Amino acid sequence: MPGPFAAFKWEALLSDWNVFAEGFGMTIAVSVLALLLALVLGIAFGMMGTEKSRLFRLVNRCYVELIQNTPLVIQIFFLYNGLPYIGIQLPIFWVGMLGIGVYHGAYAAEVVRAGILSVPKGQFEAAMAQGFSYRDTMRHIILPQAKRLAYPPLTNLAVNLIKNTSVMAMIAGGDLMYHADSWASANLYYGPAYVVTGLLYIAICFPLATYAKHLESKLEVSV
Amino acid sequence: MSRVIRLENIHKSFGKLEVLHGIDLEVKEGEKVVIIGPSGSGKSTLIRCINLLEKPEQGAVYVDQVNLLSNTQQLSRVRQSMGMVFQQFNLYPHMTVLENLMLAPMKLKKESGEEAEKTALVYLERVGLQDKAHSYPAQLSGGQQQRVAIARALTMKPKIMLFDEPTSALDPEMIQEVLDVMVALADEGITMVVVTHEMGFARRVADRVVFMADGKIIEENAPEEFFTHPQHERARQFLSKIERAV
Ligand SMILES: Nc1ncnc2c1ncn2[C@@H]1O[C@H](COP(=O)(O)OP(=O)(O)O)[C@@H](O)[C@H]1O
Ligand SMILES: [Mg+2]
Numbered sequence: 001m002p003g004p005f006a007a008f009k010w011e012a013l014l015s016d017w018n019v020f021a022e023g024f025g026m027t028i029a030v031s032v033l034a035l036l037l038a039l040v041l042g043i044a045f046g047m048m049g050t051e052k053s054r055l056f057r058l059v060n061r062c063y064v065e066l067i068q069n070t071p072l073v074i075q076i077f078f079l080y081n082g083l084p085y086i087g088i089q090l091p092i093f094w095v096g097m098l099g100i101g102v103y104h105g106a107y108a109a110e111v112v113r114a115g116i117l118s119v120p121k122g123q124f125e126a127a128m129a130q131g132f133s134y135r136d137t138m139r140h141i142i143l144p145q146a147k148r149l150a151y152p153p154l155t156n157l158a159v160n161l162i163k164n165t166s167v168m169a170m171i172a173g174g175d176l177m178y179h180a181d182s183w184a185s186a187n188l189y190y191g192p193a194y195v196v197t198g199l200l201y202i203a204i205c206f207p208l209a210t211y212a213k214h215l216e217s218k219l220e221v222s223v
Numbered sequence: 224m225s226r227v228i229r230l231e232n233i234h235k236s237f238g239k240l241e242v243l244h245g246i247d248l249e250v251k252e253g254e255k256v257v258i259i260g261p262s263g264s265g266k267s268t269l270i271r272c273i274n275l276l277e278k279p280e281q282g283a284v285y286v287d288q289v290n291l292l293s294n295t296q297q298l299s300r301v302r303q304s305m306g307m308v309f310q311q312f313n314l315y316p317h318m319t320v321l322e323n324l325m326l327a328p329m330k331l332k333k334e335s336g337e338e339a340e341k342t343a344l345v346y347l348e349r350v351g352l353q354d355k356a357h358s359y360p361a362q363l364s365g366g367q368q369q370r371v372a373i374a375r376a377l378t379m380k381p382k383i384m385l386f387d388e389p390t391s392a393l394d395p396e397m398i399q400e401v402l403d404v405m406v407a408l409a410d411e412g413i414t415m416v417v418v419t420h421e422m423g424f425a426r427r428v429a430d431r432v433v434f435m436a437d438g439k440i441i442e443e444n445a446p447e448e449f450f451t452h453p454q455h456e457r458a459r460q461f462l463s464k465i466e467r468a469v
Contacts, residue, residue, distance in 0.1 A: 127315075
C-alpha cells in the first residue's frame with residue numbers, strides 16, 4: 001500500500017493545480033470583501049459603543065455579544081439554510097462574505113471601541129471647542145489617533161478572518177478548503193491536498209502576522 | 224459696550240452633586256475677566272459652560288446675543304468665534320504644529336491650504352515659534368506647547384478667548400513666556416475670560432476679578448480693590464493662602 005505522501009499523489013495534485021488555484025482565488029476574494037465589511041461594521045458599531053446615548057451603546061452590545069457568543073458555523077448555516085425560509089436566497093459567495101464579514105465585524109468593533117476610548121478626553125474637548133461637529137471630530141482627530149492603537153489587533157483579526165473563510169467548505173463555498181477537500185475525497189489523496197492547502201494559507205497569513213508584530217513593536221517604541 | 228457673554232442662573236450637576244448653584248455672569252466686549260477661587264470651586268465647570276463643553280441643566284447661556292441652549296444649530300459657529308486654551312494644552316499629537324494650526328481654518332472656514340498656512344505662520348511668529356512649524360507637539364516643552372495652543376485658537380480669529388488655568392501644568396520657568404503672550408493678546412482688545420491664580424497677570428490685565436467658592440460667585444471687583452480690600456471672609460482666607468504660597 002502506498003504512503004499518504006506517495007509521489008504519484010503529488011503528481012496528480014500538480015496536474016490539477018487549477019482546482020487549487022481557483023479555490024485560492026475565491027478565498028482571497030471573499031477575504032478581501034469580508035475584511036472591508038468587517039472594518040466598516042467595526043468602525044460604525046465601535047463608535048456606537050463609545051457614544052453617550054444609551055441606545056447606541058445597547059445596539060453595540062447586542063451586536064458584539066450575539067456574534068461573539070455563537071459559533072461562526074451557526075451564523076453561516078443561518079444565512080445558508082435559514083434565510084431561504086423568509087424568501088432570501090443568497091449566492092454562496094455572498095453567504096460566505098456576509099457571514100464572515102459580520103462575524104469579524106463584532107471583533108473589529110471591540111478593537112475600534114478600545115482604540116477610541118484610549119484617546120484622552122481632552123482631544124474631544126479641544127476639537128469640540130474649536131467648533132468641529134461630532135463627525136468631523138471623529139474623522140480628523142479621534143479616529144486617526146485610535147487607528148495607531150487599533151492597527152496591530154486589526155491585522156491579527158485579518159489573519160483570523162482569512163483562516164475562518166475555510167468554514168465556507170461546509171456549505172460547498174468554492175473556497176480553497178472546499179476545493180482541497182472535495183478533490184481529496186474524490187481520489188483519497190488527502191496528504192498532499194491538505195499540506196498544499198496549509199501552505200497556501202501560511203503564504204498569506206504569515207506575512208500579515210509578521211506585519212502585525214512589527215506594528216506592535218513600533219507602537220511600544222513610540223508610547 | 225455690548226455684552227458678549229451673559230450667563231443667567233446657571234445650575235450644573237454631575238450626577239447627584241450640584242457644582243454650580245445659580246451663577247450669573249456678564250462679560251462686555253473687550254473686557255478681561257479673571258476668575259479665581261479654591262480648587263474644586265467650579266471655575267473650570269463655569270468657563271466650560273460658556274462654550275457648552277458642559278451643558279447646564281438650568282439657566283441660560285448667551286454669547287453674542289445667541290441663546291446657545293436653545294439654538295444648537297448655531298453652536299458650531301459660535302464656538303468658532305471663541306478660542307479655548309486648556310490646562311493640558313490638548314494639541315493634536317498626530318499632527319505637526321503647522322497642521323494643528325491649519326486644521327480648523329481649512330475644515331471649518333474652507334480656507335485653502337495656502338491661505339491657512341500663511342495665517343498659521345503669522346500666528347506662530349506672534350508666539351515666537353515659527354521655527355517649530357514642522358515639529359510634533361511631543362517634541363516641544365510645555366511652555367511651547369501652550370503657546371502653540373494659543374496660536375491655534377487665534378488662527379480662527381476669535382472675538383473671545385477662554386483660558387482655563389493655562390499655566391498650572393507648567394514648570395515655573397515656563398510660566399512667564401505663556402503669560403507674556405497672553406498679556407500681548409490682552410493689549411489688542413480681545414475679550415478674555417481667564418481662570419488663573421497668577422495675581423501679577425490679574426493685576427496687570429484684568430478689568431474685573433471674579434472670586435468663586437463652593438459653586439457660587441462670592442465677590443466681583445476691580446483687581447486692585449479685590450486684592451487689597453477683599454470684602455468676604457472666604458476671599459480673605461483664599462488670598463492669604465496663595466500669597467503665602469507665592
Ligand atoms: N466630569 C465630572 N464628573 C464629576 N464631577 C466633576 C466633573 N468635573 C468636575 N467635577 C466636580 O465638580 C466640582 C468642581 O470642579 P471644577 O469645575 O473642576 O473646579 P475648579 O476648576 O474650580 O477646580 C469638583 O467637586 C469636581 O470634583
Ligand atoms: Mg479647574
